[in-house]
Amino acid sequence: MSWQIRIEHSTGYRYASPVISSYNEARIIPQTGDRQLTLEATVRTEPSSSTYRYWDYWGTQVTAFDLHTPHTELIVTGRSVVQTAPAPARPTDVPGWDGLTDDHVSDRFVEFVRPTVSTPEHPELLAAARELAAANTPADFLPAVGDWVREKLRYQPGTTEVRTSAVEAWQQGVGVCQDFAHLALVLMRAAGMPARYVSGYQHPSADAAVGETVSGQSHAWVEGWLGEWWGFDPTNGVPAGEQHVVVARGRDYNDVPPMFGVYSGGASTSLGVTVSVTRLG
Structure with missing residues (x-):
C-alpha cells in the first residue's frame, strides 16, 4: 500500500x-x-x-x-x-559476480564503481568486501553489507561531519546515516558492485497515524546495481520503501x-x- x-x-x-x-x-x-x-x-x-x-x-x-x-x-x-x-522485492534476475564485474557493466557505471574522497579504498575494507562477496550471491550481498556496517558503526549524532570519510567513521566506530551509507558504498564498490548514494527523508514510524505531524530527518541510504537499481538502508537494515523519500542520488554526499x-x-x-x-x- x-x-x-x-x-x-x-x-x-x-x-x-x-x-x-x-x-x-x-x-x-x-x-x-x-x-x-x-x-x-x-x-x-x-x-x-x-x-x-x-x-x-x-x-x-x-x-x-x-x-x-x-x-x-x-x-x-x-x-x-x-x-x-512499498519496498520492492529484491530482484530475482540478478547477474552473478562475473556478470556484475564484466567490462560492459564497469564501463556503463564507471562513476559508481570508483572510490571517491568520501568513500576511499582501504586494504582492510577491501578484504572484508571480498570475504562478504565470497560468502554471498550479489542478491544477498547488500543486506550482508548492511549487517557488517551496523556491527562496525554505532549510530551517534554529533560525532562526525559532512567531510568525514567512510574510513574515518569506521576507525572511530561511530557515525550517522551518511557514514553508514558511505561505508556500505566502500564495500559494495570494492566487491565490484556499482553503488550510488541516495539522499532524502525518512518517516520515523512504520505504523504512522494518518494526519499526525512528527519530527522527521534528512536521511541517506544506498542503491546497488543487481541488473536494476535496488535501494537498501544500512542504518536501519531494511530495503528502501514507503517511509523513504528520494531527493538526490550521486557518488557520495558531495554530489547531493x-x-x-x-x-x-x-x-x-x-x-x-x-x-x-x-x-x-
Whole structure:
C-alpha cells in the first residue's frame, strides 16, 4: 500500500555582518520516478528571492537563487507532498559476480564503481568486501553489507561531519546515516558492485497515524546495481520503501548537499535544520 507524505524542511544561517551578495543551490525537492511521485513542491527563501530550477548531472532537481539585498539571516524552506511505494522485492534476475564485474557493466557505471574522497579504498575494507562477496550471491550481498556496517558503526549524532570519510567513521566506530551509507558504498564498490548514494527523508514510524505531524530527518541510504537499481538502508537494515523519500542520488554526499552556496559578508552560524513529516494517507 502506497503512502502519501507531506514534508517541510527548513534550514537557516545567521551572519556576523550583513551579506551583500549570495549565490545558492538547494537540493530539497523530492524526485519523481518509478516508485515515487511528487505531487507538490515549493521552495521559499527569507529574504524573498526569485528562484529557478534545473536538473544537475546526476538527475537531481536543483533550486537556485541569489540575493543582492543586505541581510543578516537566510532561511530556506521546502514544502512538498510525495506519494511513495512499498519496498520492492529484491530482484530475482540478478547477474552473478562475473556478470556484475564484466567490462560492459564497469564501463556503463564507471562513476559508481570508483572510490571517491568520501568513500576511499582501504586494504582492510577491501578484504572484508571480498570475504562478504565470497560468502554471498550479489542478491544477498547488500543486506550482508548492511549487517557488517551496523556491527562496525554505532549510530551517534554529533560525532562526525559532512567531510568525514567512510574510513574515518569506521576507525572511530561511530557515525550517522551518511557514514553508514558511505561505508556500505566502500564495500559494495570494492566487491565490484556499482553503488550510488541516495539522499532524502525518512518517516520515523512504520505504523504512522494518518494526519499526525512528527519530527522527521534528512536521511541517506544506498542503491546497488543487481541488473536494476535496488535501494537498501544500512542504518536501519531494511530495503528502501514507503517511509523513504528520494531527493538526490550521486557518488557520495558531495554530489547531493541539501544546501550549497557562496556569499560576500561576515562569518556564518548555522541556525540548524528542522524536518517535519506528516503521513496524509
